[in-house]
Amino acid sequence: MTHLSEEQLILYYYGELASDELIESHFADCPSCREDYRQLQRTLDSVDYLTVPELPADYEARVWRSVQAGLDKPARRRWLFSWNPPSYVAAGVTMVLLIVAGFLLGRFWPVSAPEVPQLSRNEVRERVLVAAVIDHLDRSQRALLELLNSQANGQTDISSEQAMVRGILEDNRVIRRNAAAGGQAALADVLDDLERSLLDIVHSSSNLSSAELAELRSRLESQSILFKLRVISSQLKRRQDDAARELARRSS
Amino acid sequence: MVQMDESDAITISLARDGDDEAFRTLVERHSRDVFRLAYRITVDQQDAEDVVQETFLRAYRGLKRFQGHSGFGTWLYRIAVNCSLDRVRRRRPDSAYDEKHVELDSAPDSATQVSCTGESPEAALLASEVRRQVASALRELSPLERTAFILRHFEGLSIEQIGAILGTECNATKHSIFRGIRKMRRVLAPVLGRTP
The missing domain is CATH 1.20.120 (Four Helix Bundle (Hemerythrin (Met), subunit A))
Structure with a gap:
């Protein structure tokens, strides 16, 4: 008698087979495969012991608050880009802003940056x-x-x-x-x-x-x-x- | 698994148009599911909480690209799985699946089981040991095997859905699950009895 493979038993356990009949009729005649399946079942059932921590009742609200804080930056960016002038005006203004920013950065940027520990x-x-x-x-x-x-x-x-x-x-x-x-x-x-x-x-x-x-x-x-x-x-x-x-x- | 119903479709459409309240509804509707999945992959509460936040931030930014072909749940799970796997890979190898952490987590559960079900202290101890060993067994699995197994076993997803989330072919998905289970059986055999 050809015994059932472990793969077949796993697929049967998870209900992934097109039909369970073949497996069940084999079980009826084969105590060895029945025992193999019982062992597999025991292992897979034991995995359910791994529990997930209980979450507080207001968990969803907390998640939203933390997500919302992360959304702030894109929201501000949207506001900035909601100003929609003709492109050549925007390009000109952007250029001026960049020149001013470059000037200010060069003037006020500390000569030596504070030391941050770096790993070689x-x-x-x-x-x-x-x-x-x-x-x-x-x-x-x-x-x-x-x-x-x-x-x-x-x-x-x-x-x-x-x-x-x-x-x-x-x-x-x-x-x-x-x-x-x-x-x-x-x-x-x-x-x-x-x-x-x-x-x-x-x-x-x-x-x-x-x-x-x-x-x-x-x-x-x-x-x-x-x-x-x-x-x-x-x-x-x-x-x-x-x-x-x-x-x-x-x-x- | 998170399912997309009709109200999800409407909410997604509103959120895609920039309605933050609609996105809030999606976050509140799915955050527990995402946490559960992330916790099972990372086995670390802090990591799982970070994954939840990161998942929704990525979802928010990618919402415009979501076409609805795969279903919102599958899409969200794919993001959560990627975030979780990134976390696991970034960790020091020996800090993944911290057994001490699992033991501490399991302690109140054992006590609850004793008081609620009248289990003997020996049975509670055995349950605690099995839990520790299960965590240890999961640690033996590669990230792909572990994730495929978790999606099949805990989330009840079909092989096809798991393949869609992991981006793997049907046979490769099946084999990840088979390999994962084989490793788990080997590690758990001393606690549970005969090995295959």
Whole structure:
């Protein structure tokens, strides 16, 4: 018997199929697909737990006030352009206004503008890179935790975890090479260790027995990779906070 | 989803002619829907409020270009989705879907559930954990997958309507939803039980 695909079950759940008959008659004969659907239903129903904050009774009026404040500028502009003289008169008046404005600006504009803290290109690049590395480390930790915490019941299918890890592995190679090229040896070392752990996961069989899963976990734990990731991640976060404080200090 | 009825059509026509009171009616009629959508995409109340304001400002400026082919709701949602995605992309990667924020938000709900439904503290705790995990699962989705999923699941839009909002073909829209759900199932499996 050909089982129903996950896609068919999803479309059935959302009532997107032209006819539900095929699915329902299949369910009648196939406990496995019924169970798959029950699991899918459970996941999708659980998403409804994500609630939206209650809004105050006068929310609409508040929104209008804030929108109206934003409409002020175009409204004034409309008033200005509602004056509709012949175009050559308007062009002449505009020219005179521009000349006068230019003269006044040149006369009264401060010679040196007040200093506004600016980030240099290198600082901006550094900030973006740090944020990207922190995100990568967080994703890696989540993926490893997922594997370390997965329940071993007989055969465990880790193909979805492996798919996630493959994506992380590609990013890891790029970030590790950049870190090494940028002289960040400590970070490059940790990423090197992480790469080995990720490769270990990717190269494992997708279906692991309880013993094999325990062995994989034990290898990952023995490398203390999670601990190393946490340490380097917290160091980077501290660096990020210091940079933010420095910028605030420069602006005050 | 926000629907355009006959009174919307009249109001839009007046607003397009510069009647601010008519535009106010549109803002008041649709702001809650737009907030709900923006909140689900950004999962941040402040961001969602900013998105609502930005959406209506963009709508005001673009009203003259609105031809009515796609329906006012679809048009407004398209603006709101773009504003929300801009917000999400502008954020630091690790600040999107702040789990602490979700937990704080969920606390009063759990308490309400206990007192209203007589749920045990364990059940309330589980609900709170599921909520936290759902937020975390949504975080795994790409912005496009997340938005397509939210529009399908919460807003009840058809694949065709979602494609019109996101500017994607029917198959690409479907696949964004499928991929999103697959990722969510994987992340939620430890909390809810067996994975597919």
